[in-house]
Amino acid sequence: MKLEHIGIAVKDLKKSEKMYEELLRTSVYKREEVPSESVITSFLSTGSTKIELLASQDPDGPIARFISKRGPGIHHIAFEVNDIEMEIDRLVEQGYQLISTKPKLGADNKKIVFLHPSSTNGVLIELCQEVKK
Ligand code: ZN
Numbered sequence: 001m002k003l004e005h006i007g008i009a010v011k012d013l014k015k016s017e018k019m020y021e022e023l024l025r026t027s028v029y030k031r032e033e034v035p036s037e038s039v040i041t042s043f044l045s046t047g048s049t050k051i052e053l054l055a056s057q058d059p060d061g062p063i064a065r066f067i068s069k070r071g072p073g074i075h076h077i078a079f080e081v082n083d084i085e086m087e088i089d090r091l092v093e094q095g096y097q098l099i100s101t102k103p104k105l106g107a108d109n110k111k112i113v114f115l116h117p118s119s120t121n122g123v124l125i126e127l128c129q130e131v132k133k
Helices: 013-024 062-070 084-093
Strands: 002-010 030-034 039-046 049-056 073-080 104-106 110-115 125-130
Touching: 002 013, 002 062, 013 039, 013 049, 049 062, 062 073, 084 110, 084 125
Parallel strands: 002 049, 073 125
Antiparallel strands: 002 073, 030 039, 039 049, 104 110, 110 125
């Protein structure tokens, strides 16, 4: 599995975009709403991976709840897979807990699913697969 991106929960999207643009000497190349997660995402490329900034659009959404519990910071890491349904079956069979076993449509034209942090040493892990057009 390839590290596809790192998701970072932020309070202020504009300020965070500016900070990461400065830090990485690059520009946000995409900003996208993800209604299924009540977030706006911004993407920056760096090296062979990406940074995904996540800002909540709903005070009760998952990112808002994450920030109120733990503060802004790293929210998840995402690995790209070739066949997400096959990986879900494999991981469920091996006893991993998934937040949902049905892939959702995420940002950046991807099917996504999350592994529950309780089965991955406290790290929220996303699996993603590019949706073929
Ligand atoms: Zn992500």
